[in-house]
Amino acid sequence: MLRKLPMLGRTVTAALAAISFSASVSAQTELTMYYPVAVGGPLTKIVDNMIEGFEKQNPDIDVNAIYAGNYNDARVKALAALNSGKPAQLSVMFSIDVHELMDQDAIVAFDDLVKTPEEKQWLNSFYPTLMQNGKAKGKTWGIPFQRSTIVMYYNKDAFRAAGLNPEQPPKSWDELVTMGQKLTKRDASGKVQQWGAMIPSTGYPYWMFGALTKQNGEVLMNQDGTQTFFSNPGVVEALSFWEELGSKHEIMPQGTVEWGTLRQNFLEGKTAMMWHSTGNLTTVKKNAKFDFGVAMLPAQKELGSPTGGGNFYVFKNSSPEEKAASLKLIRYMTAPEQAAGWSKATGYMGVSEDAYKTAELYDYIQKFPAAGVARDQLKHATAELSTHQAGRVRKLLDDAIQSVLTGEKEADQALASAQRQADRILKRYR
Amino acid sequence: MMVLAINTSAVNNQLSLAEKICAWILGFLWLMPLLFAFWAAFHPAEYTTHFDLLAPLTLEHFYSAWEQAPFARYMLNTLIITTIILGCQLVLCTLAGYVLARIPFRGQGLVMALVMMQLMVMPEVLIVENYRTLADLNMIDTWVGVGLPYMASAFGIFLLRQTFAIVPQALDDAARVEGCSRLQVLWKVYVPQAKPVYLAYALVSISYHWNNFLWPLVVTNTEASRPLTVGMAIFGAPESGVDWPMICAGTLIAVSPLLAAFLIFQKQFVQSFMRAGIK
Amino acid sequence: MNRTQQLHAWLLLLPALVMLAAFTHTPAVQTLLHSFYDNPMGGKPSGFVGMENFELLLEDEIFWQVLWNNTWYGLVTVPASIALALTMAIWVNGRLEGRAIVRLAYFTPTVLPMIAVANIWLFFYTPEIGLLNNVLGWFGIDGINWLGDPDFALPSLMAMTIWKEAGFFMIFYLAALQGLDRSLYEAAAIENAGRWQVFQRITWPLLMPTTLFIFINALINAFKLVDHLFILTKGGPNNASNLLLYYIYENAFSFFDTAYAATLTTVMLIILALLAWLQFGVLDKGVHYR
Numbered sequence: 001m002l003r004k005l006p007m008l009g010r011t012v013t014a015a016l017a018a019i020s021f022s023a024s025v026s027a028q029t030e031l032t033m034y035y036p037v038a039v040g041g042p043l044t045k046i047v048d049n050m051i052e053g054f055e056k057q058n059p060d061i062d063v064n065a066i067y068a069g070n071y072n073d074a075r076v077k078a079l080a081a082l083n084s085g086k087p088a089q090l091s092v093m094f095s096i097d098v099h100e101l102m103d104q105d106a107i108v109a110f111d112d113l114v115k116t117p118e119e120k121q122w123l124n125s126f127y128p129t130l131m132q133n134g135k136a137k138g139k140t141w142g143i144p145f146q147r148s149t150i151v152m153y154y155n156k157d158a159f160r161a162a163g164l165n166p167e168q169p170p171k172s173w174d175e176l177v178t179m180g181q182k183l184t185k186r187d188a189s190g191k192v193q194q195w196g197a198m199i200p201s202t203g204y205p206y207w208m209f210g211a212l213t214k215q216n217g218e219v220l221m222n223q224d225g226t227q228t229f230f231s232n233p234g235v236v237e238a239l240s241f242w243e244e245l246g247s248k249h250e251i252m253p254q255g256t257v258e259w260g261t262l263r264q265n266f267l268e269g270k271t272a273m274m275w276h277s278t279g280n281l282t283t284v285k286k287n288a289k290f291d292f293g294v295a296m297l298p299a300q301k302e303l304g305s306p307t308g309g310g311n312f313y314v315f316k317n318s319s320p321e322e323k324a325a326s327l328k329l330i331r332y333m334t335a336p337e338q339a340a341g342w343s344k345a346t347g348y349m350g351v352s353e354d355a356y357k358t359a360e361l362y363d364y365i366q367k368f369p370a371a372g373v374a375r376d377q378l379k380h381a382t383a384e385l386s387t388h389q390a391g392r393v394r395k396l397l398d399d400a401i402q403s404v405l406t407g408e409k410e411a412d413q414a415l416a417s418a419q420r421q422a423d424r425i426l427k428r429y430r
Numbered sequence: 431m432m433v434l435a436i437n438t439s440a441v442n443n444q445l446s447l448a449e450k451i452c453a454w455i456l457g458f459l460w461l462m463p464l465l466f467a468f469w470a471a472f473h474p475a476e477y478t479t480h481f482d483l484l485a486p487l488t489l490e491h492f493y494s495a496w497e498q499a500p501f502a503r504y505m506l507n508t509l510i511i512t513t514i515i516l517g518c519q520l521v522l523c524t525l526a527g528y529v530l531a532r533i534p535f536r537g538q539g540l541v542m543a544l545v546m547m548q549l550m551v552m553p554e555v556l557i558v559e560n561y562r563t564l565a566d567l568n569m570i571d572t573w574v575g576v577g578l579p580y581m582a583s584a585f586g587i588f589l590l591r592q593t594f595a596i597v598p599q600a601l602d603d604a605a606r607v608e609g610c611s612r613l614q615v616l617w618k619v620y621v622p623q624a625k626p627v628y629l630a631y632a633l634v635s636i637s638y639h640w641n642n643f644l645w646p647l648v649v650t651n652t653e654a655s656r657p658l659t660v661g662m663a664i665f666g667a668p669e670s671g672v673d674w675p676m677i678c679a680g681t682l683i684a685v686s687p688l689l690a691a692f693l694i695f696q697k698q699f700v701q702s703f704m705r706a707g708i709k
Numbered sequence: 710m711n712r713t714q715q716l717h718a719w720l721l722l723l724p725a726l727v728m729l730a731a732f733t734h735t736p737a738v739q740t741l742l743h744s745f746y747d748n749p750m751g752g753k754p755s756g757f758v759g760m761e762n763f764e765l766l767l768e769d770e771i772f773w774q775v776l777w778n779n780t781w782y783g784l785v786t787v788p789a790s791i792a793l794a795l796t797m798a799i800w801v802n803g804r805l806e807g808r809a810i811v812r813l814a815y816f817t818p819t820v821l822p823m824i825a826v827a828n829i830w831l832f833f834y835t836p837e838i839g840l841l842n843n844v845l846g847w848f849g850i851d852g853i854n855w856l857g858d859p860d861f862a863l864p865s866l867m868a869m870t871i872w873k874e875a876g877f878f879m880i881f882y883l884a885a886l887q888g889l890d891r892s893l894y895e896a897a898a899i900e901n902a903g904r905w906q907v908f909q910r911i912t913w914p915l916l917m918p919t920t921l922f923i924f925i926n927a928l929i930n931a932f933k934l935v936d937h938l939f940i941l942t943k944g945g946p947n948n949a950s951n952l953l954l955y956y957i958y959e960n961a962f963s964f965f966d967t968a969y970a971a972t973l974t975t976v977m978l979i980i981l982a983l984l985a986w987l988q989f990g991v992l993d994k995g996v997h998y999r
Contacts, residue, residue, distance in 0.1 A: 034651075042498055066652045069664035076962050077651045080570060086652075100965075103750065191851060195837075202857070202945055253836060255857035256946040261835045263671040268479065270837040280671060287475070391964040399771075402946035406859045443803035453800040454807075457814035460876060463829040464817050466840070470832075479838045526725035535718035541726070548733045549925075550981045554933045554954065558961045558970045559736030559743070582728035612717055641822035643936045644954075648962060662825045663939060674832055681825040688820045696813065703884035 036074035096386030142311030180251030196251030203259030214304030281347025527590025798882030827940035859949035
């Protein structure tokens with residue numbers, strides 16, 4: 001009898017452990033989120049670390065963050081997962097996917113998720129410009145996370161060598177051309193050793209084009225994503241200018257410039273200026289062997305760049321607990337401290353004013369002013385091209401841009417055709 | 431004398447010096463991507479595009495590649511997927527090949543035509559519909575799901591049918607007399623006779639599925655089933671700015687098992703092709 | 710033909726037939742059907758639209774360009790791969806110093822996944838810092854924007870395809886060459902035939918079945934091999950290097966336009982059927998199978 005007691009004790013403890021274990025299991029909320037990466041550096045590691053921090057604070061929530069490739073992959077995979085056995089509850093997807101996700105009836109508006117005054121205040125804490133792409137039909141569907149604008153990286157050493165003031169990068173299209181010409185170096189045979197500027201035209205050409213059109217006082221679409229303005233005169237002018245940078249002013253290579261290898265070109269001194277996502281800033285900083293600067297893009301009629309990057313979305317097809325947990329996670333990931341750390345680690349923007357007020361980011365920008373350029377430029381920024389059937393409409397514009405840059409078509413003719421086809425696609429959404 | 435020399439050269443596969451030089455140059459060209467991968471992977475990033483024999487060596491890219499992508503998991507997925515596919519292919523193709531070679535039945539011509547259709551209409555063409563099927567079966571993002579469309583291989587069935595058809599009928603009959611069942615005969619008589627064919631087919635199948643990309647890209651969502659190729663594609667996607675040293679290190683990690691296997695089995699590879707009569 | 714035998718035959722065939730039916734025949738038929746329907750949208754199920762998708766197809770400039778590109782892609786890569794494969798096989802079958810290494814070199818593309826190697830080819834092709842333009846630079850030739858110029862983008866992809874294919878097909882030729890009957894060659898030697906004559910009269914005809922096998926494979930690959938597009942060009946610039954299968958992928962998995970993807974797939978199926986007819990109906994009759 002006595003000998004059996006410890007056994008009994010063990011049984012009881014085991015039973016208790018089982019109960020407490022099952023209790024903790026039932027309280028556990030499991031979240032799956034997909035996210036994309038479109039710039040350099042160990043971004044997956046950074047995201048993993050942030051998630052880890054969240055899980056430590058919220059032991060009852062288990063987050064499974066899945067890196068899915070580029071923006072397109074992330075959208076496809078997340079949507080595919082919705083129909084599979086292991087659906088996602090939230091995801092980071094392209095900020096411009098909003099109309100398409102709504103058409104698929106896949107996401108919920110954050111206005112319907114926030115309940116407490118504190119949460120409502122949080123919803124209003126972001127830069128309004130960054131919210132533009134997340135809003136539709138009067139509601140907010142996307143929360144800014146890995147957001148960027150296009151900035152101009154320039155090689156100060158190259159500026160000095162060309163007799164230019166390294167603290168005075170071009171402020172207008174005209175200056176871009178004149179300085180670009182001084183910065184374009186040729187060898188004795190006329191072969192270009194260093195280009196004046198490069199604007200990438202593969203990967204996301206429509207995005208770069210959004211900057212040029214904004215600078216020329218135009219936007220590419222309406223807020224509802226049902227109408228594009230590809231053939232407006234100002235838009236045509238912007239594309240002609242882009243093309244002339246290669247053909248007429250000869251400060252940029254002709255044909256398309258590859259998005260993926262551009263950073264390498266800049267780092268190797270093959271171009272004195274490049275337009276690229278601010279999300280590349282930290283990688284450039286780490287690898288540049290020369291003195292470089294970051295500036296706002298030059299203006300024609302006004303300053304301008306589209307915003308870009310990824311927003312958080314919450315999927316409709318999830319339980320109330322999962323939605324609450326998702327909201328918690330998103331609030332954590334976009335809180336000022338996290339946003340500041342994220343911005344410092346990548347070059348993406350701190351998504352709220354408060355993020356820039358944190359000691360971490362404030363000090364960082366004091367020491368490294370380049371990190372503040374994207375924020376300063378935000379005042380002049382506009383939404384990124386976002387419509388219904390975004391993928392197809394985007395391809396129309398991308399193809400038009402590339403056909404002009406490669407000299408196959410004239411700007412007016414290419415854009416008119418793109419506009420015609422976009423009209424045909426968007427007609428039924430009006 | 432001259433004429434004689436030419437003649438023996440035709441018999442002995444003699445090559446002229448010019449041909450030898452061409453063969454070597456071509457070999458070098460063909461090896462270039464691999465050579466560059468080794469170069470970039472083992473040298474610091476600043477030497478990636480600058481070739482300098484004195485450049486220091488480093489393993490840092492292997493560390494960072496290994497850090498940034500779960501290669502071990504990808505490799506495991508690839509290994510399992512390749513194994514599942516090959517295993518099923520061998521069984522299904524053996525059974526079907528045997529029937530088509532040795533058991534006359536009504537509708538044989540039709541079945542043969544249906545099988546041969548897959549030679550032309552390969553699974554890659556039907557990704558859209560097959561994806562739909564898999565979603566209905568709830569098998570997106572699973573190992574088996576990646577393998578399903580490839581399990582019955584027309585090429586394999588055809589190959590084994592040709593091989594089984596030339597196995598002497600006497601061997602079959604002898605085994606029958608000893609009281610073997612149909613499946614036993616297949617296992618004891620036909621399968622051993624087709625060994626080189628199996629080897630050749632296995633090698634082709636493995637190198638195909640180890641490197642297959644489009645279908646796995648479509649049906650895998652997460653690390654649970656994502657094979658090396660898809661992992662490599664999103665790891666080295668040009669969108670994130672090409673980081674050649676790390677991509678090359680990753681590529682070397684990814685191809686090393688297959689490359690090693692090929693180096694070891696090189697001879698058998700060609701010989702089994704020869705014996706298999708895949709000509 | 711007794712009953713049990715019939716039963717056995719069908720039972721043994723069953724697994725393979727089920728898989729083929731599920732993943733080849735049914736989806737092929739489904740593709741045809743779906744090409745007559747539109748996409749479900751916002752809760753509305755897809756409906757029958759007759760020939761509408763095909764009308765869109767005929768008006769779609771990209772489709773015609775893609776078809777044209779694919780035709781070129783096939784016309785160049787198929788013969789080039791075959792010719793190179795045969796040359797390589799003859800070389801490594803000959804008396805060549807370091808034969809094993811050369812053979813290995815030729816065969817490496819088969820072992821390397823296209824998708825990973827494409828990044829390395831990107832390095833060869835990239836202007837300014839790429840290897841190819843640097844080599845051209847030594848000879849004082851101006852660099853070419855290989856992947857960014859519509860005239861060069863597709864040929865650049867072809868080069869990589871040929872690199873991949875020739876090495877693989879070489880193995881088949883090599884196996885065939887080593888299996889050829891030597892007595893024929895000895896007879897040729899007695900007749901004082903030159904090397905070219907021997908090749909023309911003996912080797913080439915005897916290799917015909919191999920060539921046909923490779924030809925069909927290369928032809929199919931011309932429609933199937935699009936992995937490198939994902940890394941190198943994504944079909945650009947302005948679809949200059951877009952191929953049919955990649956366009957299908959784009960429509961289905963980037964634009965979620967499965968109806969149009971089905972229509973494009975139908976075109977692909979028709980092309981493949983024509984090729985099959987060409988193979989079995991025309992070519993096979995001219996080749997003597999052993």
